[in-house]
Amino acid sequence: MKLLVVGSVAYDxxxxxxxxxxxxxxxxATFFAMASSLFAKTQIVAVVGDDFRPSDLQRLRDxxxxxxxxxxxxxxxxxxxxxxxxxxxxxxxxxxxxNVFANFKPKIGAVGAAADCVFLANIHPxxxxxxxxxxxxxxxxxxxxxxFWISGERPALERVLQRVDCVFVNDEEAYALSGVGNLALAxxxxxxxxxxxxxxxxxxxxxxxxxxxxxxxxPAVILDSVIDPTGAGDSFAGGFMGYVAAQPRxxxxxLQAAMVIGTLTASYTVQGFSVDRLETLTLQDLAVRHEHLxxxxxxxxxxxxxxxxxxxxxxxxxx
Amino acid sequence: MKLLVVGSVAYDxxxxxxxxxxxxxxxxATFFAMASSLFAKTQIVAVVGDDFRPSDLQRLRDxxxxxxxxxxxxxxxxxxxxxxxxxxxxxxxxxxxxNVFANFKPKIGAVGAAADCVFLANIHPxxxxxxxxxxxxxxxxxxxxxxFWISGERPALERVLQRVDCVFVNDEEAYALSGVGNLALAxxxxxxxxxxxxxxxxxxxxxxxxxxxxxxxxPAVILDSVIDPTGAGDSFAGGFMGYVAAQPRxxxxxLQAAMVIGTLTASYTVQGFSVDRLETLTLQDLAVRHEHLxxxxxxxxxxxxxxxxxxxxxxxxxx
Numbered sequence: 001m002k003l004l005v006v007g008s009v010a011y012d013x014x015x016x017x018x019x020x021x022x023x024x025x026x027x028x029a030t031f032f033a034m035a036s037s038l039f040a041k042t043q044i045v046a047v048v049g050d051d052f053r054p055s056d057l058q059r060l061r062d063x064x065x066x067x068x069x070x071x072x073x074x075x076x077x078x079x080x081x082x083x084x085x086x087x088x089x090x091x092x093x094x095x096x097x098x099n100v101f102a103n104f105k106p107k108i109g110a111v112g113a114a115a116d117c118v119f120l121a122n123i124h125p126x127x128x129x130x131x132x133x134x135x136x137x138x139x140x141x142x143x144x145x146x147x148f149w150i151s152g153e154r155p156a157l158e159r160v161l162q163r164v165d166c167v168f169v170n171d172e173e174a175y176a177l178s179g180v181g182n183l184a185l186a187x188x189x190x191x192x193x194x195x196x197x198x199x200x201x202x203x204x205x206x207x208x209x210x211x212x213x214x215x216x217x218x219p220a221v222i223l224d225s226v227i228d229p230t231g232a233g234d235s236f237a238g239g240f241m242g243y244v245a246a247q248p249r250x251x252x253x254x255l256q257a258a259m260v261i262g263t264l265t266a267s268y269t270v271q272g273f274s275v276d277r278l279e280t281l282t283l284q285d286l287a288v289r290h291e292h293l294x295x296x297x298x299x300x301x302x303x304x305x306x307x308x309x310x311x312x313x314x315x316x317x318x319x
Numbered sequence: 320m321k322l323l324v325v326g327s328v329a330y331d332x333x334x335x336x337x338x339x340x341x342x343x344x345x346x347x348a349t350f351f352a353m354a355s356s357l358f359a360k361t362q363i364v365a366v367v368g369d370d371f372r373p374s375d376l377q378r379l380r381d382x383x384x385x386x387x388x389x390x391x392x393x394x395x396x397x398x399x400x401x402x403x404x405x406x407x408x409x410x411x412x413x414x415x416x417x418n419v420f421a422n423f424k425p426k427i428g429a430v431g432a433a434a435d436c437v438f439l440a441n442i443h444p445x446x447x448x449x450x451x452x453x454x455x456x457x458x459x460x461x462x463x464x465x466x467f468w469i470s471g472e473r474p475a476l477e478r479v480l481q482r483v484d485c486v487f488v489n490d491e492e493a494y495a496l497s498g499v500g501n502l503a504l505a506x507x508x509x510x511x512x513x514x515x516x517x518x519x520x521x522x523x524x525x526x527x528x529x530x531x532x533x534x535x536x537x538p539a540v541i542l543d544s545v546i547d548p549t550g551a552g553d554s555f556a557g558g559f560m561g562y563v564a565a566q567p568r569x570x571x572x573x574l575q576a577a578m579v580i581g582t583l584t585a586s587y588t589v590q591g592f593s594v595d596r597l598e599t600l601t602l603q604d605l606a607v608r609h610e611h612l613x614x615x616x617x618x619x620x621x622x623x624x625x626x627x628x629x630x631x632x633x634x635x636x637x638x
Contacts, residue, residue, distance in 0.1 A: 017500065038627075039626060039627035040627055086500050087490075087494055087500035087501075088500075171406075175406055181336065181405050181406035181407075182406075182542070182543060182544065182545065183541065184541050184542065184543040185543055202524065205521065205524040205525075206524075206536075206538070208541070209617060214614065215541040215615055216614075216615055216616065216617035217525075217538040217541065217615055217616065217617060218617040218619070219525070219536040219538055222502065222503050222527070222534040222536065223501070223503065224501060224503040224504055225501065226501065242627065243626060243627060245627070246626065246627020247625075247627070256617055256618055257620075257621055257622075257626075259617055260617070260619050260621055261621075261626065283623070283626065286626075287623055290619070290621060293619060294619055295533065295534075295535075296534055296535055296536055297535065297536065297616075297619065298528060298535035298536060298537040298575055298578055298579070299575055300537070300579050300609070300612060300613055300616065301576075302576055302579055302580070302609060303576075304602070304606055306566075307358060307562060307565065307576075307580065307602065308357075308358035308359055308561065308562060308564070308565020308566070
């Protein structure tokens, strides 16, 4: 197996200014795998209830996702409900019903344990650790987390951080994890905790990569329509990790290209509810959006001899 | 005169996690002119009280700013006080004392009226209109505004918008002004109101330029130290307009370079309280920061034949 993801498979009820969906296929592992499977064979390890629709398993299989690690047990599937403000500035959680997810104990089979790359989606850090203990020698491991674990389960989180190559967090999580309120300094502290690659997810503002002493930003694609931001971060990670898993080496160049692939992938995710847009996504779509993204980047070349400056003391010797 | 700015010259009391200053030189026209004067001779038209320190006028003159349009009248100078949250996510205004600014009626003298370029800082749209009526034929006019005028003085604001080339707003202001919650669509609506150039200021996330059917983003420089964000937007506009005023033509290329100059300028403004860092800024400093910015931009080149994709149906013909 190229890629293993351990996380949630859920039913989401989401309301935005553009409409609403109820019991729509969601969950971190779902969004991740729907994206990553475009690049690399992906297995999901997760748990669902006996209410989980066979047609939803089939949707994952139709994307070549290996669903043999999705355990079905008596009870209800994890459910989450939320509503977005009109311009997507804020998201309010209406309910979180862990249901069968409350007793999730990830069991990694022989196929998953041999995975090249592993993504530990946002679950309890002890569970993330237990996954790594079941895996052989994956060449690249990344994790997602959130403030709930950063503040409540820090010792376990610090243990798992020591064992991963890469962490995906947003600005707030980076500040909370590092204890400093500046992104560059926060990334340096997180590097010291273990992960040599720190990725800051900034939603509509894009994403930043901290690796090998470099800080690099990639804006998001400018879109004229956003339907539902749910899953943007997980599908960003999915595109990123799928690309990485498909490459022979994980170096700066690979990580930079993975940032681009993640950004392009997420730009489609938000243009439909649930995984609707993601499940028909093609590399051709990404190539089209890549041109769009390139056009969205402002060129930064400057001719310093022509910038002006009316006083001779302002002259500068940089060409 | 190359450039005329009409706005506030104020005393600010600011508190951040890094310290506090009281009655420090501030105001939109001050930050703007301290930045713009690095590129083009700039005149300020503003009003101050009899408490205004001669040394502060001198600081502006030391930057080659023409201060002859700063009227001094009996009373107190405009004062603003605010406090930033620890990581600068929010700013709370503690007080706003308009003082002599409450009766500000901009009087543009012969020198200012002949200005090549005009910046109407964030003042009442009727005052912005009165400035334009006093000016001859400036070749490029830009304005700043805020939600207070967008919601409270819309007819006057719409009249002045018809007469300007460029508007500087943040995301929220763009949504309020256009009535739509998507940046690309909002910019299109604002174009239809008059300004052919729309610049969205996004603070630590950079800025976006909408012009000639194109949408382009420039991230902010990644900084390892931010002292006080006050004046970032005004000095961004100052660097931008100063550069534009120094160029023979205002075309897309000029606007793109102006975005870079504005970004570099603002990156220094926030590294000191008040205008402390701005008043010693050199083109050499900007050139150094330009290299920093270039290093902060993630390259987006992709080899589509190498992105992976394990199934033949995923093949794509884009090189």
